[in-house]
Amino acid sequence: MSPTAVALGSSQTAAVALPQLIAALGGDLLGGSDIAIARIAPLDEADEVSISFLANxxxxxxxxxxxxxxxxxxxxxxxxxxxxxxAIVTPDPYLYFARLTQWWAARTRPAAQPGVHPSAVVSAEARLGRGVEVGPLAVIEAGAVVGDGARIGAHCVVERDAVVGAGTRLAPRVVLGHGCRIGARGIVHSGVVIGADGFGFAPSRDGYVKIEQLGAVTIGDDVEIGANTCIDRGALSDTVIEDGVKLDNLIQIAHNVHIGRNTAMAGCAAVAGSTRIGANCTIGGAANIVGHLTIVDGVHLAAATTVTSSITEPGAYGGPYPFEENASWRKNAATLRQLHTLRERVRALEKK
Amino acid sequence: MSPTAVALGSSQTAAVALPQLIAALGGDLLGGSDIAIARIAPLDEADEVSISFLANxxxxxxxxxxxxxxxxxxxxxxxxxxxxxxAIVTPDPYLYFARLTQWWAARTRPAAQPGVHPSAVVSAEARLGRGVEVGPLAVIEAGAVVGDGARIGAHCVVERDAVVGAGTRLAPRVVLGHGCRIGARGIVHSGVVIGADGFGFAPSRDGYVKIEQLGAVTIGDDVEIGANTCIDRGALSDTVIEDGVKLDNLIQIAHNVHIGRNTAMAGCAAVAGSTRIGANCTIGGAANIVGHLTIVDGVHLAAATTVTSSITEPGAYGGPYPFEENASWRKNAATLRQLHTLRERVRALEKK
Amino acid sequence: MSPTAVALGSSQTAAVALPQLIAALGGDLLGGSDIAIARIAPLDEADEVSISFLANxxxxxxxxxxxxxxxxxxxxxxxxxxxxxxAIVTPDPYLYFARLTQWWAARTRPAAQPGVHPSAVVSAEARLGRGVEVGPLAVIEAGAVVGDGARIGAHCVVERDAVVGAGTRLAPRVVLGHGCRIGARGIVHSGVVIGADGFGFAPSRDGYVKIEQLGAVTIGDDVEIGANTCIDRGALSDTVIEDGVKLDNLIQIAHNVHIGRNTAMAGCAAVAGSTRIGANCTIGGAANIVGHLTIVDGVHLAAATTVTSSITEPGAYGGPYPFEENASWRKNAATLRQLHTLRERVRALEKK
Structure with missing residues (x-):
């Protein structure tokens, strides 16, 4: 029962027999022991060489x-x-599907190529673990430490004294600032900037005077960070991202923010300085949280919500303005500016 | 009637006689056959060597x-x-102006310099078309295909099996992920990340389990993408950007989004996963569209609007909160939290 | 009274005696002439080798x-x-703290290393001032001018005819587009793109026709620009950022925007084309300002506010939607869509 090689256009992916898949991932196979699978697809796009899943x-x-x-x-x-x-029967089909995608990617993507590309600029005072891959034109400065099996993509800059944990992968063009640390098994996508200066100034008669940001960024294990997201270094102590946090693209994490374990945040969210977000929260896309707040564990925030005060109870919170057809929106928005007055008018009517 | 050379400070731009401009771009010239133009300017900033336009x-x-x-x-x-x-008389002065800027840029900007800069790292297994320009320190991986006359800027990374169409220009520092494709005559500005992983995880008792993103990004012809914009790869099938789409800066396009022909989207807009936007839409700056929606053709969305349900009719939609002086905003916003109650009170009054 | 050397883990920072600090920064020292300080900390995190401040x-x-x-x-x-x-007594403790952080950073961070890294690609037609530092793999094109003591980080691209003022520091991976200028003593963080094309197109029957952006970006002295922020070049004239402006991360400044002296803007703010913002304004995070408006000097805008008309009076303005518990938000948001009608109903009641 060996897998059948199938030509899939240019992708050259070998198909895989279902029993081989079961051997790797578990689950109970009903029928199909002679079927070879060439791709994973949603139910409505699947064809006769596809495996699909029904989670919902x-x-x-x-x-x-x-x-x-x-x-x-x-x-x-x-x-x-x-x-x-x-069919493959398993208690949690969505989780099974996730593991299947990982196994599939491991089968079909090129293996890591340990070694330092000759065009990379690696300080003699940096320490690289075993099996590290450093891509073309990456820069690793003095005092930096890169753990075993980590992959540093093309054009990355790992500044002095920064630390990359074992097995962590930096996609091409990531900046990890001086003294910043990321733990093991992380994934950091292209364009991410970790450890730029937090935004701190003291006003003076001659304009703003910069507060040098003397802290760093500390990131736990199993953290994923999306493309072009920014995590600023702390002013005096560190900005902290705990284990298992998942950040999507274009997110802004300001200085001295603390994000708890396994919290996930969707694209374009922004968290202002010194705010503390608990564990196991979900923060919707383009949500904004102002500074110096505390959000407890287990808070779920709808997309495009602006949080202006601390949240002390777990639960679901929202606050995007309800969109509507333009003419109607204009009327309602104009009335909204008189809402307080309208309440006073209702009060007056009630008193009569 | 040759153009008169005029020194313009450091810019060294040669002035051009109006008849020469007409010969290139058409239109009816009324008078001015002896006038040389040295710059293009708005009506209120124009001087005696300027050409201007009146579109509105x-x-x-x-x-x-x-x-x-x-x-x-x-x-x-x-x-x-x-x-x-x-005067130059033409049916659409704004369109004429656009073509004039193109002709002007072609006259005054340095020509492409076909060839591969010696500092670039180009795989022997990449295929470059005729007249391709590859800038300093760019990386082009195995299996990548770069079409005729394309320009790959400094510090770009074109990953394995990615495709750049003929005449497309990547500004410095663009990442085009593995297997992603962009068509002909595109322009991609600095910092753009095409093909980072979509944001997909299955929850488990041990935290989130990554869903490997096995799709890619497919982008049509004549697409322009603004600085630091992100377009994620699809989970199983591709994220799709159709011909003629124009995306401004810092936009987030999540996995499996589909954007129809000639839709334009202003800066900081965000589209969540699997949402489908039609053709000929305009999406205002900082607008957010949540996931798994369908927006039909010809929808025009005001800036900073959050779309939380599908839009089935073409037309103009809005939804930014009406800003106002702070003290007034506080009162109205506080009342807004009691709006539903207020409606009940009005209903009660009506019943009396 | 020389400072005591204290080992602080890997940071190797020498402690400093308080009188030495006073000699450098002024202020009146009450007691403590024999105390050595090893770090700066907030009051609640300080230990017996810390200096702290009380500003609020x-x-x-x-x-x-x-x-x-x-x-x-x-x-x-x-x-x-x-x-x-x-204690150190000084009229403005916060300003003193800011200056202390600068002095501290100068003591503890590696000095600039003037010279051009051998891996950098610097045109023979670029002009570098005295004491300039050019990092690994940076690109400086023909006609660019870099002032005395400026630092160009790894992977930066300074395009043709761009100008970097004396003492300005570009962090790794900044793009300064052709013909764009930044003044003296500026700080530009990683991922910033200055001078990408503004977003301008003329509609035509065949789709959008690009308006080439023929202006540049002009930035004054003492400007700081946060990570991944974008400032687009002007269409015909320049986009202008005046002296002393401070921009946080992931900000979008569209073409032909003008930002006045000493205005500060927090993360993820966005300013659409041709809008003019005055001096000494503060713009909250994720605030949006639509195009072609004028905001006078001294306007303070709350986070997540959308400004849709000009502001002609200084003062504080706001407009984020008031977030709340989800169930309550849903009711209020639904009612909001009927707000105009509700007002009509109140009017009808009043008439009775």
């Missing part, structure tokens, strides 16, 4: 129409899935 | 006061313009 | 509990501070 019961109707060769399902749907073709 | 009738009064040597106008204003000096 | 009277209670060896205070608190340990 809302999409159950698609089971009847999908062309997928095999569908990953929860036990409750095993029968329905097996009635139409091969 | 609101500015017609400026015709009387501008010092411009020549003004580009629509036929309805030909007489008024000619009464005060040279 | 709200924190006066911390004077009683802080372990700081020395506290910087205003004259009114001199007695209270001296009662508990050493």
């Amino acid at each position: 019961p809302r999409y159950q109707a698609q089971l009847a129409t999908t062309r997928a060769a095999c569908v990953i399902v929860a036990p409750a749907l095993a029968e329905a899935a097996a009635a139409r073709g091969a | 009738p609101r500015y017609q009064a400026q015709l009387a006061t501008t010092r411009a040597a020549c003004v580009i106008v629509a036929p309805a204003l030909a007489e008024a313009a000619a009464a005060r000096g040279a | 009277p709200r924190y006066q209670a911390q004077l009683a509990t802080t372990r700081a060896a020395c506290v910087i205070v205003a004259p009114a608190l001199a007695e209270a501070a001296a009662a508990r340990g050493a």
Whole structure:
């Protein structure tokens, strides 16, 4: 039962037999022991060489129409899935799917190429662990430490005394500022800037006087940071990102912010200085949190919400302005500017 | 009637005679056959060596006061313009102006310098078309294809199997991720990241488990992408940007978004995962569109609007909160938190 | 009274005696002439080798509990501070603190290393002043001018005819576009893009036609620009940032914007094209200002405010939507869409 090689246009991905997939990832296979899978696809885009998954019961109707060769399902749907073709039964199909994508990527992507590209500029006073890969034109300064198996992409700059944990991957063009640290198994996408100066000035008669930012950034293990996101260094102590935090693209984390374990933040969110966000929060895209607040664990913030005071109870919070057709929005927005007056008028009517 | 050379400080731009300009761009010249133009300027900043344009009738009064040597106008204003000096008459003065800037830039900017800079790191397994320019310290990986006449700026990274269309220009420091494609005649500004991982995780008892993003990004022809904008790769299939789309700076396009032909999006807009935006839309600056929505063709969204549900009819939509003087804003915002109650109170009054 | 050397882990920072600090920065020292300071810390994090400061009277209670060896205070608190340990008395403790951080950074950070790194690509037609430092893999094109003592970080691109003022520091990976200028003593953080094209197109039957951006960017002295911020070049004339302006991270400044002296703008703010902002304004994080407006001097804008019309009076303005618990937000937001109608109903009631 070895996998069948299948030409997939230019991608050259070898197909894989379902039993081989089960051997790697577990789950119960119903039927399909002779089926080779060449790609992973959503139910409605799957073809006869695809594996798909059904995680949300809302999409159950698609089971009847999908062309997928095999569908990953929860036990409750095993029968329905097996009635139409091969199925993998597992308690959490979405989690299984996530692990499948990892296994798939490991199979199909080029392996790391340990070694330092000759065009990289690596200080003799930097320390590189075993199996480190340093890409073309990367810069690693004196005192920097790169853990075993870490990958430093093309054009990265790892400044003096910065630390990259074991197995962490910096995509091309990441800046890790002097003295900043990221733990193990992290992923940092292109354009990220860790450790630029926090935004601090004292006003004076001659204009603003810069407060040099003497802290750094400390990032835990298993953290992922999206493209062009910025995490500023602390003013005196460090900005802190705890283990398991996931940050999307174009996020702004100001100086001395603290983000708790396993909190996830969607694109374009912004957190102002010294705010502390708890663990296991989800922060919607383009949400803004002003400075010097505390958000407790387990807070879920809707997209485009602006938080202007601390949140002391877990739960879901929101605050985007309700969009509508332009003419209507104009009328309502104009009235909104008189809302307090309107309340007074209602009060007056009630008194009569 | 050759153009007169005029020294313009350090810019060394040669002035150009109006008939030469007409020969290149068309239009009817009224008077001014002996005038040389040394710069393009708005009506209110123009001097006696400037050409200007009048596209918006609101500015017609400026015709009387501008010092411009020549003004580009629509036929309805030909007489008024000619009464005060040279004029070029054309049905769409703004479009003429756009073409004039292109012709001007081509005259005054350094020509492309085909060839690969010796400091660039180009894989022997990359394919470069004819007349390609590769700037200093750029990286082009194996399997990448760069079309005829394309320009790859300094410090760009074109990853394995990525494709750059003919005549497309990457400004310095662009990342085009592995397997991502951009069509012909595109312009990509500095700091753009195309093909970072989409933001996808499955929750588990041990924290988030990464969903490897196995898709890529497909971008059509004639697309322009502004500085530091991010377009993530799709989870399973591709993120798609159709022909003629124009994206401004610092925009976030999440995984599996689809943007239709000739849609333009202003700076700091953000589109969450799997949302589909139609053709010929205009999206205002800092507008946010949440995930898994459909926006039909011909939708025009005001700046700073948050879209939380699909838009099924073309038209103009808005939703920024109406700003006002702080004290007043505080009162109205506080009342807004009791708005639903206020409506109940009005209802109660009505029942009496 | 020479400073005592103290080992501080890997940082190798020498402690400094208080009288030496006073000699450099002024202020009146009460007690503590034998104390050596090894770090600067907030009152509540200070230890017995820390110097701290009390700028905000709200924190006066911390004077009683802080372990700081020395506290910087205003004259009114001199007695209270001296009662508990050493104190430095100065009219503006926060400003003193700012200057202390600068002095501290100068003591503890590596000195500039004048010279051009051998891996940098510097045109023979660029002009570098005395004492300029050019980092690894930086690119400086023909016609560029770099002033005395300026520092060009690793991977920066200074395009043709761009100008960097004396003493200005570009962090790693900054793009300064062709013909753009920044004055003296500036700081530009990583990922900044100065001089990408402004977003300008003329619509046509065949889609958008690009308006080439023929202006540049002119930036004054003493300007700081945060990570990944973008400042676009003007369409015909220049985008202008005046002396002393401070921009945080991920800010978008569109073409032909003009920002007045000593205005400060927090992270993720965005200013659309041709808008003019006065001097001494403060713009909150994620605030948006639409195009073609005028904001006078001395305007203070709350975070996440969208400005849709000119502001003609100095003062404080706001406009973020008031966030709240999700269920309540939903009700209020739904009612908001009927606000104009609600006002009509109140009017009807009043008429009765």
